[in-house]
Amino acid sequence: MAFVDEVCAEINALRVDQSSGQPARHQPITLLWAIGRAAGGQPRLVPWSDARPALRRLLKDHGRPGSDPAPEYPFVALSRSRLWELDGAAGEVPVARGSGVRRWLDEHSPRGGLEGRLYELMATNLVARRRVVDTLLHRFFDGAEPTLLLGAVHLAAPIFDGFGLVPGIAVGQxxxxxxxxxxxxxxxxxxxxxxxxxxxxxxxxxxxxxxxxxxxxxxxxxxxxxxxxxxxxxxxxxxxxxxxxxxxxxxxxxxxxxxxxxxxxxxxxxxxxxxxxxxxxxxxxxxxxxxxxxxxxxxxxxxxxxIADTQLPDQPLRAMLPVPEGEETPSRLEATIRRIVRSTAVADYVKRIHDFTCQVCGIRLATPTGAYAEAAHIRALGRPHSGPDVAANVLCLCPNHHTLFDFGMLSIADDRSITDESTGVSLGPLREKPAHQIDPAHLAYHRAHHAQLRRDN
Structure with missing residues (x-):
């Protein structure tokens, strides 16, 4: 990435007008326009007659308020850096000041664009392109919202806030x-x-x-x-x-x-x-x-x-809802990756026995497609807990109390009394059904595990 470092250093060294107290944007906008052309596979060098209307529009819409949208200045001034090339211009290139620049461009009609090696890098390397664009934005657009400008030069990318998949980066790279x-x-x-x-x-x-x-x-x-x-x-x-x-x-x-x-x-x-x-x-x-x-x-x-990229199909329920056997040691199934296979029958059995009603608060959530509740494992299935995927290790809870239970903010004693661990207040007894017997050993494990976490915190 040494060449990218050189490019970024050259950008930071660009000489631009700062008489307003802020750096002018003519050169950086022109560079962004050229980078966008490279990213889109367009020709590297553009005749001045074609570049002029496109750049004038960009400078008018995205330059500093009150500045003159004169594209001839950056089109010529950039040639004094190692970032830009003017091709077909005979004789000495004039200093980018005064009306003589426009006459010179009209007479010679040079082609302008990114230097060849830089163009190839911007056209083929997404990571390098992002770094160069970020350098331009940081140097010349600090504090401004560049979204519209990036869209105008065809460099808009999916919004990335740091979380999840990285745009342009493949898994396995x-x-x-x-x-x-x-x-x-x-x-x-x-x-x-x-x-x-x-x-x-x-x-x-x-x-x-x-x-x-x-x-x-x-x-x-x-x-x-x-x-x-x-x-x-x-x-x-x-x-x-x-x-x-x-x-x-x-x-x-x-x-x-x-x-x-x-x-x-x-x-x-x-x-x-x-x-x-x-x-x-x-x-x-x-x-x-x-x-x-x-x-x-x-x-x-x-x-x-x-995170699996496929889901296992649901298993059908039996008509009379007999207690499913479940698995003392949940099996693993080979798909795209290996993951613990939870018994859909166990979860559905527990929820149906309780008529999709939370065993803590007694709320039954109605949705357009039917009632909704969640199956919460008392002793988690994965390592290091290795809990069994059986009905005796599952509660029927609403989403809120499922989350609180998983984080140890609710504890259930052997007598089935529920305590809010954040306040110490008793929430009453757990709502139970004769057809769903809970193993007290799993409740004891849950209490001990989260009590240890609270002590360690």
């Missing part, structure tokens, strides 16, 4: 180093393994074998949070805290926002690239807990599950 990852916006941290904030959640993580407690099973990753390591030896020397990136991953669990996963060459060999860093798509955080790591210190751990 390999990058040589962290700088390239950063430039491509796949992982916007040059050193940290977690990119994100507690307020917004995590955008991405890097799994590269840096933490001895990491487990990479392909579609499921048990990821160790950041912090507590000796920078020289890489060994865990103190407890981790639920701050910074660690807190960001908890926020992602709360919001359900996907996280980009990048694997490095030093990770689990079966799932890592031979060299460099590979973008491996989107995962969701399904659980988190605090545990003693191999070095004896407390570490935060997160269970991330790859």
């Amino acid at each position: 390999v990058f040589p180093n962290r700088r390239a990852l950063f430039d491509a916006r796949v992982h916007r941290q040059l050193q940290a393994g977690i990119c994100g904030t507690q307020e917004r959640g995590a955008e991405s993580i890097v799994v590269s074998g840096g933490y001895e407690d990491d487990e990479d099973h392909g579609d499921v990753i048990i990821y160790t949070g950041q912090g507590g390591r000796d920078e020289r030896t890489g060994q865990q020397v103190k407890d981790q805290e639920l701050t910074l990136g660690n807190a960001a991953l908890v926020t992602s669990l709360t919001t359900g926002t996907p996280i980009r996963v990048v694997r490095g060459a030093n990770g689990e060999p079966a799932h890592s690239p031979v060299s460099g860093l590979r973008y491996d798509g989107l995962f969701r955080v399904e659980d988190y807990w605090c545990d003693h790591g191999q070095a004896g210190h407390l570490v935060w751990r997160y269970r991330l599950v790859q």
Whole structure:
């Protein structure tokens, strides 16, 4: 990317009029117009007679208010940089000032456009093009909204707020180093393994074998949070805290926002690239807990599950709703990726037994397509909980109380009394049906697990 660095340095060194207190936009708008032509596969060099009306319109609509929309100035002035080429102009190119410039252009009718190597880069390399455009916007349009301008020069891209898939970047793409990852916006941290904030959640993580407690099973990753390591030896020397990136991953669990996963060459060999860093798509955080790591210190751990691009078909219900057997150890099914197969029959049985009514609040949600409720597993199915997918481990809850229960904000005692853990207030007894018996061992596990999380926090 050395050439891109040179281009960005040349952009930052452009000499433009600043008599108004702000840099003029004639040259950057002309460059953006030419970059848009490269991105669209249009000819590199454009005759002045063709360029003039297009540039005049852009300068009038997007230049600084009150400025003269005179395209002859940037068309000539840019040739003094290494970014622009004028072809077919005999003799010395005039200084870009005064009415003589327009006469000279009309007489010689040169063709103008990006320098050849720069044109090829802008036409073929999306990452480089984005970086050059960002440099232009930062240097000359700081504080302005460039959306309309980018649309006018055909450089508008899908809005990317840092989360989810990165426009123009394919899953499986390999990058040589962290700088390239950063430039491509796949992982916007040059050193940290977690990119994100507690307020917004995590955008991405890097799994590269840096933490001895990491487990990479392909579609499921048990990821160790950041912090507590000796920078020289890489060994865990103190407890981790639920701050910074660690807190960001908890926020992602709360919001359900996907996280980009990048694997490095030093990770689990079966799932890592031979060299460099590979973008491996989107995962969701399904659980988190605090545990003693191999070095004896407390570490935060997160269970991330790859987002499947296919869904398994629902299983039909039996007419008389007999209690389904379920699975003591939920099986795995080979699809595009491996994921835990939840029994649709178990979930539907529990919801129908309770007539889609929340066992906590007694609310039955009616929708245009019928009643709606959610099946909440008391002891989660995935590692490290390994709960069974059976009716005795499932509750019928409304979406709100499902979320609160999953985060441990509701606890259910063996006598089925419900407590709001945020206030300590009793919410009354759990609503039960004789045909649906809950295993108290799963309730005890749920209480103990979340009580430990609260103590660790």
